[in-house]
Every structure is written in C-alpha cells, then in structure tokens.
Amino acid sequence: MKRRHFLAGASASLGLSGWATGSWAAAGAPDFITAGNRADKTSWLVGLTRAGDVVFQIALPSRGHAAAIHPEMAQAVAFARRPGRFAVVIDCTDGRELARLTTPAGRHFYGHGAFSADGKHLLTTENDYDTPAGVLGIWDASDGFRRVGEVSSGGIGPHDILRLPNGGFVVANGGIQTHPDMERAKLNLPTMRTNLTYLNVEGAIVDQVELTGAMHQNSIRHIALDGIGAVAAALQWQGAPAKEVPLVLRHRRGDDPTFLPHPDQSRLKTYAGSVAVCPQTGDIAVTGPKGSTVIYFDATGQPRGSTQHDTASGVAPAPQGGLMITRDGGLIHRASGVETLIPVEGGWAWDNHLIAR
Template sequence: MLNRRQFLLGASGAVALASVPLVFNGQSQQWLVSAFSKGQKGNGQRHFAGAFNQNGQLINAVELPARGHGSAAHPTKPGHAIMFARRPGTFLLEVDFINGAITQHVTASQGSHFFGHGIFSKDGKQLFSIENNFEQGRGEVVVRDSNNYQIIDRYDCGGVGPHECRLMPDGNTLVIANGGIKTHPNWPRKKLNLDTMSPALTYLDLSSGQVIDEFKLDNHQLSIRHLDVSAQGKVVAGLQYQGPKSDNVPLAISHHGQAQLSFLKADDVVWRSLNQYTASVCIDNVQQQVAISSPRGDLITLWDLNGDQFIRTIKMRDVAGLSLANQQVIATNGKGQVLNVRDSQRQFTHFNDIRWDNHLTTIQS
C-alpha cells in the first residue's frame, strides 16, 4: 500500500499536491474519494484510489489492481470507503484512507462482474453491490455482509445493465438505474443489444428483494445510468444516448411518485451541448439545485430541483465527478482539476499528473 509520502515520491516523479486550496464553507471534517490514474495511457498507466481534504491536500492513496469507477462511503467506519472495479472488473476493495491501506479485497463470484457502483444499508451492516450475472444474462443487487463482504443474498434488478443505485429516504427501498445495455466480459466494453435495449428506473424493496415499481421511457435507446435522491425522495437521473449521433435528445429525468418519468426542462441548445452523454448527478438539498456533469460536453449543468428547470452551465473540461461536501457541490475532471461549483471566481484546484475518474464520493474523516 502507498502512504501519502510514498505516493508523492512515486515512480512518476510528479507531485500530487493541489496548487490552490479548495473553497469550502463549513467546519465538519469530510474527505473526497475518487479513483484516478497516473502516467502515460497504456502500459505505463497506474490506477489508484485517493482521498483529499478541503485544503486540496491528498490524504492517502492506494494502488488498484485495475481501473476503479465509483465508491461508497462506509457509514460506521470513518475514513473508510468501498472502491468498485470499472465494468467488467471483478474486484471490490475496502480502503482505509486514514492509514492508506486496503483492508479487504473481494472478488466477484464466477460468472459475475461489478458494474462500478453500490451502496451501504443505513445501519452499515450490509453492502448492496450492483453486478452483472453474465452467465444468466441478468443484473443483480448482491447483498453482502459488511464485516467480510461475503454474499448473503442476490436480488434480481428487474432489468439488464444496472448501474448506479441509491437508498430512498425510507432506508428500505433501493432505486436502481437499469441502463438496459447487455454486456459480456468476452467483449469487455462492447454493447451487445443496442437495437433491443430496454432501460428502466426500478424501485426494489430490500425486505423482500422484490421489484415494487418500474418506469421506462418511450425512447428505448436513452440509457438510464446515474442518479441521486433528494431528502424528500425525488429521484433525478442522467442519461446516455445510444442512438444516431445526429439525434438531439433530452438527457435527464426526474421521478417523485408520479405515474411516469419526466424530462428536465431545457431548450435544444442545452441538450445538444451535452453531446448525448451525462456522467454524475448531485442534488444540493440546501440550494434546491441539481448538478449534472457531461465530460463529452465539457460542462456542468445546474437545474432547479423543484421545477426541473435548467438554470445555467459551468464550463469545465472533461468534467465527470460530482459530490456534496460541507454543503458545497465539488466537481473533478480528467485533467486533475477540482472545482467548488459555487465558487464565483472559478478557481480550479489542480493535482499534477492525476486524471480523476468518473465519480466522486464524500466520506467522514
């Protein structure tokens, strides 16, 4: 494992300290966790998971066996998070960022791989990992004991290609973005069913393991990928379009108990600027706003949470990661930059020789 000093003095010779402190309001000690890569793309590239603080300092980093994707904050272990492998990876790691150590390493069952996302139960006793049972051709929520991450149960997601999930405010319902895309590790990044894909927003009862509600869009090539849930239980999800490149389609939806999904409201210019792709979704309950990142559009879009109305865009190259820390929306990108979205001066923090991966998670230190 790498501690902070070893990492900073690593083989690449690059210093990973931020050049400008982040701008936070608030006193609580929170760290931000993300997968990232260093070095030249290809054989010289190395993959890590790291945590940094509100002063823009890297706390610790651990090297990963391959590229990571999303992470989950451990609710009962300060400074700990789960790092999930990027599809079709098979590792799940519990990381202690206080000491810079991997404390548990779990491999997916034969015939399964991770989809890069998962979340803990409210009491922290269970981890729900989103997985692809590719031998049976179905997506699963795999229930794991958080002491050793051994499997307790498996629930059918009710769809193909599940991706991000979140707990609803009741603590007993999981909302799942079923992307609808069939994949297989024999063709690691190939999408096998674009003509017949069927994405859905699914609600799963954790007591019974049964799907209790499912909502689909008329356009079956709008893949539902990432989402967040407000304190009041409103779900906002970002989409990725798998249809013709010339199409201009809306790329975000909301749902709050109604009979069907609703598209967020923006003109065609806004949707076209996102280049058919969104990454992370982050709800700010205090400001009553939603932030959605688009790395292909080099943009963060801000939306009114209550009215689903577009507010404005913020330019940030290759932006993907979003998380709420100390009541501030923080963004990361593939250029090693970090931005407090509410900072009117747009003062970027820069980590040298780091390419932040797609997602960002806030943990208690």
C-alpha cells in the same frame, strides 16, 4: 437464506465488519472520495478535502470507477470500472486492504455499490451475463464481506445504486446487454429497455418506471437524490444516429418521469456523466466529460446555464454549501451561480464520480 435476512437490519446494532477501523478524522477528514489516475497509468482511491488537499491516496489493482462509503466507519469500497471483477474494501486511515470482493462465475461488477443503513450489508450492481440479467450481489460486511446471496436488479445492465431515506434502494438499470468476452460491445441496442427500480429493505422490488417508445434507447446510468427522496438521473443516448434528446430526468415514486431539456445539452455529446443535487437549493448539476461541460437546472427543473471545464467528471454536494465538481487540474466549487477553481496538485485524471462523505 431468505431475502429478509440480508437487508432488514436497519434497527440492528452495527457490526464492526471484523476490523477495528479508525475514524474519518484519523483518515485526514476527507470531504470527498474519488478514483484518480496518474500519468504512469496507475490507479488510486483518493481522499480530498474541500480545500483541494489530498489526504490519502491508496493504490488500486486497476482503473477504479465509483466507491461506496461505510455509513459509520472510515471504510470505502472501491469498484473496478465495468466490466471489472474486483472491489477492494479499504481502511482509509492507513490504506490497509480489509477484503477483496470477487464476483462468482458468470458475474462481473458494474462499478457501483451501496451499504445498508446500518452498514451490515453491501449491495453491488452486477451482470449475470450468460442469462442475461441484472443482479444485486449481497455481501455481509459484519463477516469479512462474505457473499451471502443476490436478488434481481429488475432489469439488464444495473449501473448505479443508492440507498433511499426509508432504507430501501433505487437502481438505475441501464438496459444495455454486454458480455466480458466481447469487451464493452453493446449487444441489444435495438431492443434495449432501461428503467429505475425501487426495492424495499428486504430486497423485494416495489416499484419500477421504464422508458418506452422513442426513449427506450436513452440509458439511465447515474442517479442522485434530492432532499425528499426524488431521483435525478443522468442518461446516455444509445440510438443511431445520435440525436438531440433530453439527457436528464427526474422521478418521484407514484409519478411519471419528467425529462429536463436544456439548450446547451448538445455540448454533452449524448453522454451525461455524473449528477448531483444541491441540498440547500435543490439545484441540479450534470457533468459531460466527453464535452468538457456541466449543465445546470434549478429546483423546478428549469435550465440555469452551463459552464465549460476540461474533462468535467464527478459532482457532489459540497459541505460548505453548493456543489463540487472534479475537472482537470482540480476542483470547481459552485455556489449561488459563482464558480471557484480549487487546484489539486499531482496531475490527477479523475474518474466519473465524486462521493461526498
């Protein structure tokens, strides 16, 4: 099957994925989806409102990472934390497991995925670990999430993937070679190469930007889009010894990547977690769960301070404006530089990502 049959469906009518999934209103109208863990070590897909209400909690087989939200229906795909081999398609209205995705032999998931604009296909970031190479698995959401093929991610260690306004995709290839037989060991750090890869709706690579020279060990991990499709990226330094390098970059196709230094980035402990851009202002927030810190930039890329929040994890645009951040004990809403704590009951420990619906 040719690549164009996988992805070039932006003008096609939306399939119903084989199930009559209810609306988001029937799912409690969550504003956000995230993965959370309980003190008893159980893992859950959680729907949250802007007020901090848990409107659903659906058990996962093991620790989750990120989720992909269907563009039309109340479906979410919860991904296992790397190097997991499962992804669960969930009807968020009643907790039904609609499908369970299992990687083929020689592959594992990297914790992220994205739907095509029409919702008919799901792309998943995966490791072809014996080659080694990064691939994007392609699953037919209109046919029970049957796997129909794969395309190259354009690098090693594809982690995050986002759909672009034009219907294509951008992938953060972190550059780190791993193998499940060696757990989470990093096998190629002296020679690793990290990049952003852009694909069109047919799955063909149309552009790449690679970090080279002294920055080749600055792994691009998580990404967000601004209002015009430019990418903001959170990076994790893999070199030894640890040193002060910028952990945030911005890229617009046709330009070189621009690093955004910050005077408080040492608090991130060389590990930038999640990143989001405020739609109203263009402000950028980057979390550092290891350092319990969030750093901020304005729309021009200038630093705008930082705040301390215990295990600051996910960040996403808030529906009422500003940004929402997950932290121990609940959420932080930040707007116009003012932060408000929103408690969430249940003693949740959040994973790295908060997905705005």
